[in-house]
Amino acid sequence: MLADLAAVVGCCEPLAREPLSAQQSTELARVFKAMGDPVRLRLLSLIASHAGGEACVCDLTDVFDLSGPTISHHLKVLREAGLITGERRGTWVYYRVRPELLDQLSAVLVPAAPDSPAAMPADRDALPVVDA
Amino acid sequence: MLADLAAVVGCCEPLAREPLSAQQSTELARVFKAMGDPVRLRLLSLIASHAGGEACVCDLTDVFDLSGPTISHHLKVLREAGLITGERRGTWVYYRVRPELLDQLSAVLVPAAPDSPAAMPADRDALPVVDA
DNA sequence: CACCTGTTTTGACGTCGGTCGAAGCAGAGG
């Protein structure tokens, strides 16, 4: 699931460029929620920064004071969010990040482009704009 | 709280560059968790992309089929995560994003730098590296 | 096959979090 974030989010339209649709925000929030846990975020960075671009579960478990099943659970959440992929080779399972997804997320978060509405000077003297 | 993410995270060290410390991941996860909800993510983009760079709560409430208190709650979460700031002017409260924070988050997510450990070619023939 | 290690799944438990209605607070305007 969430194999291609770009297909849903429309690839790389910055948050500050135009409002996200309900569906876009739902898909994006799923990914951010996966990163919204200290353990998972650290797992992600451990995997991403590990030599060779991949890390064995056995390497990851020792870093935390958590049970094996708990680590496995967090890895599953990251996997289902599309942030990492796991591959079994013999006895061990190796995880690696999906750089495209990180790249897309990074692009979405980039602040207002020069010609975005938010970059226009606010008309402080005018009454607040209300659509109704 | 979380007035300056850079002070805690060390500013802009990409996730894939080196592993996050427990404290860094805790602080970062707090921000990502705030973005890990569809409503909040949409609120954030509504505010960020709104003309003048700010939006009144009254503008935001109408977009969702949610009660006022619920919207207010989500805005509070975003505010306490340091993602937005609120200012009362007369009857209305205006929110605007903190672009620095978005910028820092975007920088943290940028994938592996060319000379990061993860970018080194994996030695597929070698036995898995285990610290112990 | 039996057994051992590494990893995932299952089931349960306690806490956290999104939601609402009701009540409270802040300004504007009679």
Add this chain to the structure above:
DNA sequence: CCTCTGCTTCGACCGACGTCAAAACAGGTG
């Protein structure tokens, strides 16, 4: 001062989530 509107806080409800122990599964090795 009273009241009306915009927004926030409070209290409660219920589903979602992080955690663990136990059990199941996968591969290697005798």
